Amino acid sequence: MKYEPIKNFINGEFITIESQRILDITSPVDGTLLTELPCSSAVDLDIAVLSAQKAFTTWSKTRIKERVQVFFRYKALLEKHLHELAAMGSEENGKTIVESIAEIEKCIELTEFACSLPQLITGEILEVSKGVECRTEKAPLGVVASIVPFNFPTMVPNWTIPNAIALGNCMIIKPSEKVPLSIGRIAQLLKEAGLPDGVFNIVHGDAEIVNAICDHPGIEAVSFVGSTKIAQHVYRRATQNLKRCLALGGAKNHLLVLPDATPDMTAQNVTASMSGCAGQRCMAASAMLGVGPVDHIIDKICIEARKLVAGDTLGAVINKASQERIERYITEAEAQGAKILVDGRNVKVPGKENGTYVGPTVIDYVTPDMAIAREEVFGPVISIIRTNTLDEALAIENANPYGNAASVFTQNGGAARYVIEKASAGMVGVNIGVPVPREPFSFGGWNESKFGVGDITGKSSIEFWTKLKKSTTKWNAEAGVNWMS
Template sequence: METQALKYPAIRNYVAGQPIDTPAAALLDVFSPLSGAIISAMPLSSASDLDAAVKAAQAAFPAWSATPIKERVQIFYRYKTLLERDMKALADLVREENGKTYDEARAEVEKAVELTEFACSLPQLIQGEFLEVSKGVEARAERKPLGVVASIAPFNFPNMVPHWTIPNALVLGNCMILKPSEKVPLSAVKIAELLKEAGLPDGVLNVVNGDKTIVEAICDHPGIAAVSFVGSTPIAKTVYIRATSNLKRCVALGGAKNHLIVLPDAHPEMTASNVAASMSGCAGQRCMAGSTMVGVAGIDHIVSKLVEEAKKIVPGQNLGSVISREAKERIERYITEAEAAGAKVLLDGRGAVVPGHEDGYYVGPTVVDYVTPDMAIAKEEVFGPVLAILRTKSLDEALAIENANPYGNAAAVFTQSGSHARYVMDHASAGMIGVNIGVPVPREPFSFGGWNESKFGACDITGKSSIEFWTQLKKTTTKWNPESRVNWMS
């Protein structure tokens, strides 16, 4: 393969502030899902390549962790301005490698800016505690970094998800190994370059590219103290078990099957537009997608509005591609199997083709009604712009369906009744709840994280909750005056 003929130069690992070659590594093609074309190549790094990055991070850690947090955060103030300066270029890169629409890609980078802003507030959130616990005896508690940590990121948010971890973990004094998805390695390189431009010392952030081999090596490496992971539930489980068995901290976010419960009194237009956006945004490739609508009693008028709204979503215009040809085939198979089992396809996105991008990986918006709970499309994470509609007679029956699914990322209710909304808020088994909101993602400082098989490990990955994950408490007791009265506390 002639890598110099590709649209982007072959990706290299980024270690100790520099791109480095991995001559022994095989190269993996990187495709743009927009066109199906090969746009770059990336190295399948080895465990020894990871070890070099860990050593660089270990070498950087003493000076970085000793830098006062008020000084560390100045780098991220500068970094925020660079994200804003390069907003369009960063969004274009996300669009190229992931297939999002430009507006979705830009929104992803804007969220990265917000995450960076939150990290800049951390000096005000980790001031520690101090108390005179006895006469002449003082106790204090301070948060200290863990050391070298790792972040394993997924394909669906090449820019945002790395910012779930990088700003907080680094501002808190850690050094990091970032392992991007092998499907979307381009954004990670740009993030590292911009942080260096902002003044981040060499070795504080290192990027190691690869596949399953590097994920396993991260879980096993004795020099890595904590691991964050975002991806599918089966792999999240495996990462969590492997990392914790090696005595590491781990938070691993998995998949989801989010239920949007719609009551007959829901506002038709608002509900239809929210549900359509929830199921199709980012081509449905997000763990907050509302992939299952559970209608309670008479909701035909809302379903009709929903189909009207979904028809306004056009592949190649306001709907991006899915990540790969295999993903397209898998998504369409769910639709076909549901139809064969008796479900009714109200809007069919199979076989979508975008003129000029005939080899792109597109699935049109799809609405499938009269789905039953036993169908695969109702139980499994489809990860595409597909909505399955289930019908129930009561709110309790709808909640029973929501609670029976093994995931617990998000749930939402659409109603004009405050008591019904409160009932769902109290009884839905999910970590993030929406009321008349199809994508209930918390804004900073509130943290992101689900329940059940959508998350493994303590703490959430963003917001205030992440502080505890990325730090450890040091408690100090001091006494200087020997003349003070001595009792059992001193």
């Protein structure tokens, strides 16, 4: 075992987890046993919440100009330890080093936004009557929780950590039990940056802790990122317990490719979108809607896909169960009449035979009723559905229950605008395979890709992590009694 057993991080210290339920954590890169994770109990969560509540008394009263100084220092530490964090993320998640570096760079960008929060929450003041002023200001909620997935061990936690904490809240984070290493290093960097003990806490575990977070009376708000099924469960359970909740679910993102699209650029973008992070991201393209004669572009997509090398330019999927599930989708589609143009099944990487890899896969002549066309595959697979018109393609895109992202590849500005207006998705791209907004624009989908109000990053997140206080003051006694008295 390469690392010591995983510990919780509570009140600024790593705490041994006393548990009989212990999970082995192996690297998807080569099957190496990395560590073991004892699953926390509701009692462990109680200790973390108490620590956060005590810290909130002081942290919430600290001026935001002072709070964000922690994140200026944290940003510098992310930059200093970028390659170390990238290596750890690659080891536990399976993505390539290049992808892991990009993930840490996104964490830096997210932290930069948090440093700008004093300029964004200045509030409003207005003299509403002679000598009478109304004023608004943002107040923190209290103890909040963030439940995060395996596919981005550092980026998704940093969707919430800098903003929620800079706005005056104290946080408990529940990392994915599949990737528990990176978050511990984040805790160390936050402490080194000067974050007071108790403001940030980690409680490791599985579904038991997720439910305990949703139920805990000391937690005011819960954010979640993961599958739609679990997002629905978390949203229902948290809101039933009268908490705020923002739960991001899965996706089935469609790329609409028109015949006039630039072939080389389109092929490169489609391939990168479906294969980046081994397809394990909620913004990955998993379905391409070819509108009319696009064989010349499909041929180039196949050429680009074959350039990817598992274990080198294409990372591993998270575990054996995921590998088997993805390959079942491919085999089932083939049995139903789809044509496999590039086959990524049964990949073995020399020297990493125990790793869990799926090669790039391109499947043509998929029909909308096939499971691979309807369900989130979460692997490096692109399913091509052929359509005759743009409206037919949009009807397929809009019929899917998710609504994270859609993109159109075309040189026709009118067609692009038509897709932007008609696509039922929260994030839409033109000639972009992964239309993720950059800060300060927010991340969040529609339909069954998101449950709750607002988005999880950017300006939109401010409303989720704060509550609005309104004050009215009058000092002119001579004004007498009026409707504001």
